[in-house]
Amino acid sequence: MASRAIEINDAKTGELSQAVYEHPLIVRLCHWINTVALFVLVGSGLQIFRAFPSFGAKIPQEDLIHWPKALAIGGWLGGALQWHLTFMWIYMATGVVYLAYQLFSGNYKQVLFLPRDIPGVWPMVRHYFFFGAKPPVKQAYNPLQKHAYTSAIVLGVLSVLTGLVIWKPVQFSWLACPMGGFHYARLWHFIIMWALLAFVFGHLVMVVLHGWNNFVSMLTGWKKDPEYPSE
Numbered sequence: 001m002a003s004r005a006i007e008i009n010d011a012k013t014g015e016l017s018q019a020v021y022e023h024p025l026i027v028r029l030c031h032w033i034n035t036v037a038l039f040v041l042v043g044s045g046l047q048i049f050r051a052f053p054s055f056g057a058k059i060p061q062e063d064l065i066h067w068p069k070a071l072a073i074g075g076w077l078g079g080a081l082q083w084h085l086t087f088m089w090i091y092m093a094t095g096v097v098y099l100a101y102q103l104f105s106g107n108y109k110q111v112l113f114l115p116r117d118i119p120g121v122w123p124m125v126r127h128y129f130f131f132g133a134k135p136p137v138k139q140a141y142n143p144l145q146k147h148a149y150t151s152a153i154v155l156g157v158l159s160v161l162t163g164l165v166i167w168k169p170v171q172f173s174w175l176a177c178p179m180g181g182f183h184y185a186r187l188w189h190f191i192i193m194w195a196l197l198a199f200v201f202g203h204l205v206m207v208v209l210h211g212w213n214n215f216v217s218m219l220t221g222w223k224k225d226p227e228y229p230s231e
Contacts, residue, residue, distance in 0.1 A: 022140055022223040024107065030098040031218060037091040038200070040083055042193060043073030047080035049190070056183035088163065095156055110140050113150035117143035128209060137227040145206065152199045155192055162189035 023031075046067050053063040074080025102108035120143030126132035128144070135142070141149065165176045165185040179185045207215055217223035 018226070019222045019224045020140075020226045021221055022217050022226070023221045024101075024105075025221060026097065026101050027107070028218055028221060030094050030101075033094045034091060034098070037087045037094065038196065040073060040087040041091060042197065043071070044080040044083035044087070045189075045193060047072035047074040048077060048084060051077040055187045055190075059183055059187060085167070088167075091156075092160055095160070099153070111146055111149045113143070113146040117146050120144075121147055128206070140226070148199060148202060148206075152196065152203075155196050155199065159189065159192045159196065162186075162192060 047069070049065075050067050050069065050072060053065055053067065054061050055064070072080065074083050102111070120135065123132065123135045124142050124144035127134050161175060162179065162185050165172045165179060165182065166189055169176060169182045169185075176182055176185050179188055213224045
């Protein structure tokens with residue numbers, strides 16, 4: 001999908017700069033709605049976990065984590081379930097809309113991680129975390145960003161599948177089998193939650209490193225002075 005580019009005249013300096021339409025409206029809406037939904041799902045999920053903080057008799061252990069009530073949402077098990085099930089539908093609906101748009105618009109080509117992107121991952125890791133030289137920027141998303149965003153989509157799908165097993169273990173017993181059963185589905189759901197939070201942390205680090213223009217682009221759609229050549 002080609003990016004629209006325009007020139008902007010700075011009212012103070014009179015200098016011309018370029019801006020690229022990087023994030024379509026539907027992508028921005030899905031991004032911010034899912035940000036809120038994920039925050040509520042994590043908070044309410046941890047409140048649900050507080051009611052039974054282990055993974056059952058098939059995975060012998062004492063309470064795994066005594067999560068502070070102040071860092072959870074819902075107040076009690078029933079309240080947390082209401083929050084969780086409500087935002088589950090918002091999370092799923094937004095995910096379906098986002099994936100449908102990416103597929104039918106062809107926009108997925110910008111963010112999908114492919115085998116040809118593998119060699120570019122380490123140079124970006126070295127740049128971000130070990131102060132290495134910055135590789136040339138040729139696209140809106142570098143290989144490390146593509147890997148992160150593609151992984152987030154996969155984790156999102158897995159969070160829904162494991163969540164469905166926990167919600168309806170009898171109806172989705174066929175889905176629970178490859179996960180190892182209900183108890184292991186809870187464990188996978190818990191691990192996926194932390195993996196998503198790790199993605200969020202890394203995402204925020206990338207936003208900070210890429211600067212203010214990168215953040216504004218997710219609000220307005222337009223990115224000023226992009227590092228990559230516009231098409």
